[in-house]
Amino acid sequence: MSVIVGYIPTREGRAALTAARSEALLRKTKLVVVNSQRGGRDFDAHQAQLFEEELRRVQRDLDEAGVPHEVRQLVRGNEPAEDLIEVAEQSDGExxxxxxxxxxxxxxxxxxxxxxxxxxxxxxxxxxxKAGEDD
Structure with a gap:
């Protein structure tokens, strides 16, 4: 069993990550962080590097908080919805x-x-x- 969160480095993405982290701790289960990008012309090497750095920061924060987790960066041409649903099915998402x-x-x-x-x-x-006013 696991909690799956769709994460992008925005106010909304951070709010989702915070809520997912709380749910994973409450349920005593693993948190799977999914960053899904379609790729193609709009996703260059520089942008990929920025996302990788952000995901490393997320991993460090989760490590420090003691949250069992896995971080997946998916760039395979799918819509984010497809990737999240597929990861939830594969990871026995609750x-x-x-x-x-x-x-x-x-x-x-x-x-x-x-x-x-x-x-x-x-x-x-x-x-x-939703992100709060202070996020």
Missing amino acids: LIVIGLRRRTPIGKLILGSNAQRILLDAVCPVLAV
Whole structure:
């Protein structure tokens, strides 16, 4: 069993990571941190290096907090929703945690496509969190 979190280095990503870390500790289970990138022209070597550095920092923080974890950086052309759902299935995920952006009143009519797909297609419960004002 494990808690899966979709992580990108944004306010929302950090909020999701914080919530996932708390859930993993509460459930006494492993935390699987997933950073999913589509790759291609928009994802160059410099950007890949920045993400790797950020994920190393996440690993250090989780090590220091004593949270059993695994960090996966996936760049294989999939949508993040596909990767998170697949990792949850492979890792016997008991919870997926995702961060949601604040939206305008019009934007609230449409949930982000990745978030919507995860909520609808995940084989386990999904916790969607928003970043606080101080995050």
